[in-house]
Amino acid sequence: xxxxxxxxxxxxxxxxxxxxxxxxxxxxxxxxxxxxxxxxxxxxxxxxxxxxxxxxxxxxxxxxxxxxxxxxxxxxxxxxxxxxxxxxxxxxxxxxxxxxxxxxxxxxxxxxxxxxxxxxxxxxxxxxxxxxxxxxxxxxxxxxxxxxxxxxxxxxxxxxxxxxxxxxxxxxxxxxxxxxxxxxxxxxxxxxxxxxxxxxxxxxxxxxxxxxxxxxxxxxxxxxxxxxxxxxxxxxxxxxxxxxxxxxxxxxxxxxxxxxxxxxxxxxxxxxxxxxxxxxxxxxxxxxxxxxxxxxxxxxxxxxxxxxxxxxxxxxxxxxxxxxxxxxxxxxxxxxxxxxxxxxxxxxxxxxxxxxxxxxxxxxxxxxxxxxxxxxxxxxxxxxxxxxxxxxxxxxxxxxxxxxxxxxxxxxxxxxxxxxxxxxxxxxxxxxxxxxxxxxxxxxxxxxxxxxxxxxxxxxxxxxxxxxxxxxxxxxxxxxxxxxxxxxxxxxxxxxxxxxxxxxxxxxxxxxxxxxxxxxxxxxxxxxxxxxxxxxxxxxxxxxxxxxxxxxxxxxxxxxxxxxxxxxxxxxxxxxxxxxxxxxxxxxx
Ligand SMILES: Nc1ncnc2c1ncn2[C@@H]1O[C@H](COP(=O)(O)OP(=O)(O)OP(=O)(O)O)[C@@H](O)[C@H]1O
Numbered sequence: 001x002x003x004x005x006x007x008x009x010x011x012x013x014x015x016x017x018x019x020x021x022x023x024x025x026x027x028x029x030x031x032x033x034x035x036x037x038x039x040x041x042x043x044x045x046x047x048x049x050x051x052x053x054x055x056x057x058x059x060x061x062x063x064x065x066x067x068x069x070x071x072x073x074x075x076x077x078x079x080x081x082x083x084x085x086x087x088x089x090x091x092x093x094x095x096x097x098x099x100x101x102x103x104x105x106x107x108x109x110x111x112x113x114x115x116x117x118x119x120x121x122x123x124x125x126x127x128x129x130x131x132x133x134x135x136x137x138x139x140x141x142x143x144x145x146x147x148x149x150x151x152x153x154x155x156x157x158x159x160x161x162x163x164x165x166x167x168x169x170x171x172x173x174x175x176x177x178x179x180x181x182x183x184x185x186x187x188x189x190x191x192x193x194x195x196x197x198x199x200x201x202x203x204x205x206x207x208x209x210x211x212x213x214x215x216x217x218x219x220x221x222x223x224x225x226x227x228x229x230x231x232x233x234x235x236x237x238x239x240x241x242x243x244x245x246x247x248x249x250x251x252x253x254x255x256x257x258x259x260x261x262x263x264x265x266x267x268x269x270x271x272x273x274x275x276x277x278x279x280x281x282x283x284x285x286x287x288x289x290x291x292x293x294x295x296x297x298x299x300x301x302x303x304x305x306x307x308x309x310x311x312x313x314x315x316x317x318x319x320x321x322x323x324x325x326x327x328x329x330x331x332x333x334x335x336x337x338x339x340x341x342x343x344x345x346x347x348x349x350x351x352x353x354x355x356x357x358x359x360x361x362x363x364x365x366x367x368x369x370x371x372x373x374x375x376x377x378x379x380x381x382x383x384x385x386x387x388x389x390x391x392x393x394x395x396x397x398x399x400x401x402x403x404x405x406x407x408x409x410x411x412x413x414x415x416x417x418x419x420x421x422x423x424x425x426x427x428x429x430x431x432x433x434x435x436x437x438x439x440x441x442x443x444x445x446x447x448x449x450x451x452x453x454x455x456x457x458x459x460x461x462x463x464x465x466x467x468x469x470x471x472x473x474x475x476x477x478x479x480x481x482x483x484x485x486x487x488x489x490x491x492x493x494x495x496x497x498x499x500x501x502x503x504x505x506x507x508x509x510x511x512x513x514x515x516x517x518x519x520x521x522x523x524x525x526x527x528x529x530x531x532x533x534x535x536x537x538x539x540x541x542x543x544x545x546x547x548x549x550x551x552x553x554x555x556x557x558x559x560x561x562x563x564x565x566x567x568x569x570x571x572x573x574x575x576x577x578x579x580x581x582x583x584x585x586x587x588x589x
Pocket of ligand 1 (some may be wrong): 320321322323324325326327328339387388389390391392393394397442446447451459460475476
């Protein structure tokens with residue numbers, strides 16, 4: 001029973017006999033006499049065990065049995081050691097551990113099971129290591145308080161609608177993600193290595209925010225994560241020492257190659273790890289020697305100028321996001337050219353020749369609605385993909401972001417033009433990559449960039465053959481379609497489904513739940529459209545920010561119907577791309 005569970009919990013705590021003397025068998029925990037037990041309708045919904053001098057190892061398994069538990073507070077007690085396995089409490093909404101002595105790193109996927117979490121307070125402990133990436137996946141998270149700990153590394157990109165954020169007084173470094181600049185400076189104060197808005201300190205070359213140091217930091221963490229890795233490093237240290245010797249000899253000969261040697265962050269041992277960052281050989285001066293390769297950068301499109309790896313690594317950079325395919329960095333080079341660098345995850349099975357051929361094909365694309373990459377960098381363990389930076393950002397950001405000027409500029413004619421541009425871009429991809437199952441494969445609003453005059457540019461297209469299949473399934477939006485979820489198949493019609501979702505997103509102004517892996521959060525725009533169409537109420541779906549005149553409304557409904565025909569869950573009943581594009585072109589303003 002729940003009484004037993006609470007008594008088990010009490011047993012696991014030290015000092016509980018004094019503090020929790022009111023917790024006794026034979027009296028119901030919801031009788032009102034049990035200290036700190038909060039009930040609603042005779043079921044336990046919260047445990048507020050603050051300021052009780054408790055310590056010990058919290059019996060989380062006992063708490064798992066209390067299925068209605070939503071709030072757990074152990075504020076201002078004396079708990080220590082690593083974070084208990086609270087991630088077994090899948091329904092918890094508030095987890096408040098402020099002012100204890102918890103310590104150690106929190107595994108990066110720790111929070112991935114806590115999809116209901118709204119409030120997380122870990123302040124005033126001694127947690128260290130990176131802020132767990134899984135926090136960025138919690139769609140309902142509203143309050144995040146991590147102040148007064150020893151969290152280090154970069155701040156991940158929190159895209160959810162956080163209401164309150166405090167990361168002050170940690171050891172965080174690098175550029176503050178643009179999406180968090182709306183929080184005041186107090187949220188970030190006391191982290192010497194942080195720069196960028198809203199702090200006064202701008203990100204420059206030497207403050208840890210160059211692309212070079214951002215990439216090195218990630219590498220350092222990668223090599224620093226597991227004990228097993230450290231053992232392997234120690235075992236190969238003799239070999240590495242020999243290599244370092246050779247390397248130093250070469251460097252002295254003046255070939256300009258540069259590597260970072262960094263110290264691991266483990267408490268006791270201080271192994272020296274080789275952190276491989278891209279070679280910076282081959283800057284501006286190497287043009288003749290390297291042809292268009294400029295060191296390790298291969299230019300595939302020189303329309304915006306030519307740059308080398310050195311120019312890129314010295315650029316001041318900030319993190320833009322961390323999508324399924326890899327991390328995204330904005331980098332401003334000394335020449336004034338601003339680019340986006342995508343550090344591709346898990347492409348390792350691709351040989352250089354195949355990768356090169358594909359990139360060169362991308363580089364030859366010239367279409368008003370397709371972004372053409374500028375360059376790439378290829379090594380077995382590192383692939384960078386470089387495109388021009390588009391200041392307006394993605395359709396996702398403009399539609400659902402800060403709802404500022406850009407959003408109000410999304411008038412009906414602009415939205416229709418965006419849909420038509422997307423359709424034209426797709427038509428082009430279907431001829432350019434006509435043999436591919438998925439000529440795009442990852443069509444969603446974050447992969448539609450907007451030019452200054454709102455012309456859409458498709459990005460992240462035709463990647464499927466380049467990435468390893470396991471990652472494709474997790475990362476490409478096409479694999480979240482009913483085609484794959486129900487029948488484990490994708491085809492050219494799968495891109496049509498993705499087009500349908502984006503049309504419905506543009507017309508309704510709602511964030512599609514389809515974009516979330518667990519379907520939670522956002523609006524199921526497909527189901528909503530089908531239900532409304534069957535009930536004849538589809539006019540109610542149209543974004544309230546769009547105009548109300550009868551003629552425009554008629555045309556909006558026309559487009560909404562096309563979106564629904566594209567989003568049919570059965571590919572047999574779905575439009576094919578040619579027909580979808582033809583019908584979209586017919587829609588009038
Ligand atoms: N060329 C660019 N110019 C400006 N902003 C960009 C550019 N490319 C991407 N972005 C911005 O960076 C954000 C993160 O991009 P990223 O591709 O990592 O996210 P994603 O689309 O969610 O992930 P993925 O494509 O890996 O599935 C995008 O939402 C977009 O706002």
